Amino acid sequence: MTRYRTAIIACGTIARVHARGWLGVPDQPVALGALADTHPDARREFGDFFGIAEDKRYADFREMLDAEQPDFVDVCSWHQQHAEMVIAAAARRPKVILCQKPMAVDLGEADAMLTACERNGVKLIIAYQRPHHATWLAARELIRQGAIGTVRQIQMDDGGNLLNTNSHNIRLALFLLGEPDVEWVLGTVERTTDGRERGLPAEDACLGLVGLADGSTILIQGNLVPGLGQGCRVIGSDGVMELDTTRPADAEIPSDAPMYMPEGPSARYNTEIGLVRYLGAGTNGWVQVEAPWHDAWAHQCQEAIDWVEGRVAQPISRGERGRAVQEIMMALYESARKRQRVYLPLKTRVNPLRLMVEHGDLPVEWPGSYERRARIVRGEAMSWSATP
Numbered sequence: 001m002t003r004y005r006t007a008i009i010a011c012g013t014i015a016r017v018h019a020r021g022w023l024g025v026p027d028q029p030v031a032l033g034a035l036a037d038t039h040p041d042a043r044r045e046f047g048d049f050f051g052i053a054e055d056k057r058y059a060d061f062r063e064m065l066d067a068e069q070p071d072f073v074d075v076c077s078w079h080q081q082h083a084e085m086v087i088a089a090a091a092r093r094p095k096v097i098l099c100q101k102p103m104a105v106d107l108g109e110a111d112a113m114l115t116a117c118e119r120n121g122v123k124l125i126i127a128y129q130r131p132h133h134a135t136w137l138a139a140r141e142l143i144r145q146g147a148i149g150t151v152r153q154i155q156m157d158d159g160g161n162l163l164n165t166n167s168h169n170i171r172l173a174l175f176l177l178g179e180p181d182v183e184w185v186l187g188t189v190e191r192t193t194d195g196r197e198r199g200l201p202a203e204d205a206c207l208g209l210v211g212l213a214d215g216s217t218i219l220i221q222g223n224l225v226p227g228l229g230q231g232c233r234v235i236g237s238d239g240v241m242e243l244d245t246t247r248p249a250d251a252e253i254p255s256d257a258p259m260y261m262p263e264g265p266s267a268r269y270n271t272e273i274g275l276v277r278y279l280g281a282g283t284n285g286w287v288q289v290e291a292p293w294h295d296a297w298a299h300q301c302q303e304a305i306d307w308v309e310g311r312v313a314q315p316i317s318r319g320e321r322g323r324a325v326q327e328i329m330m331a332l333y334e335s336a337r338k339r340q341r342v343y344l345p346l347k348t349r350v351n352p353l354r355l356m357v358e359h360g361d362l363p364v365e366w367p368g369s370y371e372r373r374a375r376i377v378r379g380e381a382m383s384w385s386a387t388p
Contacts, residue, residue: 004095004305005033007070009061009085010077011046012037013376014100016256016266018074018127019050021297024270029305034068036061039378045259061085065092072304075099078198078384079163083109086124090116095308096123098301101171102163102329103322105200108349110326114319125304125315126322128171130230130245132299133274134291139243140176142289148280149238151177155219157227161195161202161372162329166222169232170210171325172243173218176234179321181213186341187220187332189353192365197372199384201357208332220332231275239280247272262376270295337361 006022008015022030034056037043043057058064065073065088073089075082075097083104089097090113097117103126104110117124130136143151154176156169174180187208195202208220221227231244247253247268254267274296276289306312327344333352335342356362371383
């Protein structure tokens with residue numbers, strides 16, 4: 001039975017994933033009530049596919065928020081619009097805002113988002129969905145129970161740039177360790193080309209070490225070695241655990257057709273499967289962790305509803321936990337900029353990587369700006385535009 005309405009801002013690929021998440025909650029208590037996007041094709045395709053009435057489709061997200069007064073708001077835009085859109089949505093006082101990861105492009109924006117939500121009594125979720133995988137929830141419980149002893153280090157090794165890919169894995173590491181305090185970050189970056197990711201300067205590779213208050217560390221390897229991708233390796237005193245992901249073949253995944261599909265079916269994310277195996281002192285070889293599958297996005301949406309209705313006090317993806325990821329990433333960049341270990345709390349509010357690029361501290365070896373996600377830009381443009 002429908003009890004709430006959500007409004008979706010920006011109707012690209014990830015908005016389809018958010019929509020399927022809401023529709024995947026048992027009994028569908030949240031209806032897809034309205035949408036906003038500056039591109040008419042995006043509004044038409046998304047609205048037709050998900051059955052949103054034409055008079056509920058807006059070109060201006062603020063106009064939509066004022067007219068519709070939704071219970072939930074999904075911010076599904078690119079990184080550089082997150083802060084503006086979350087702050088604007090919070091001023092209209094919905095019950096919850098679900099903002100796509102990463103939270104923001106710097107720590108100052110992340111704090112402004114939290115302040116806007118706090119002063120308006122709005123709950124904020126940052127959509128790092130993968131800790132909601134059924135087997136990854138089970139993995140956290142096994143770690144708590146000592147299945148691999150005391151955790152010494154969590155290692156991650158994904159391609160792409162920090163904000164887009166390893167941000168997921170940093171969030172996973174903090175989740176598995178029980179949200180520990182971070183004491184320091186030591187990091188370096190390589191940027192030999194003028195690559196942009198959703199319009200933001202991006203590194204070609206990075207390496208970081210994060211020191212935690214419990215004595216363990218997180219090793220971040222970005223685009224350096226072939227590894228687990230979306231997942232991590234947990235090194236314990238008495239064993240090791242590996243977390244990874246897979247998904248069904250595209251032929252088995254619901255299609256987005258006739259919507260625009262530059263990266264294939266968006267439901268790849270909704271049908272993703274978390275994998276876990278561990279090797280401990282008391283096991284006879286590797287043990288595969290099993291748990292009944294569910295859509296991690298739907299689980300995250302259910303938790304948002306449970307938070308509103310008082311059944312959950314500390315949701316997995318609450319805004320403060322998205323901020324913790326943001327602080328680690330910005331501290332890694334700041335460590336590279338200052339060429340020293342950076343102790344938290346981080347005082348730098350801007351994006352240190354962008355600062356280094358703007359000041360010429362990271363001269364490229366092979367000039368020529370390019371957008372890594374150009375294939376998902378509509379129309380004639382080759383990069384993201386700052387115009388909302």
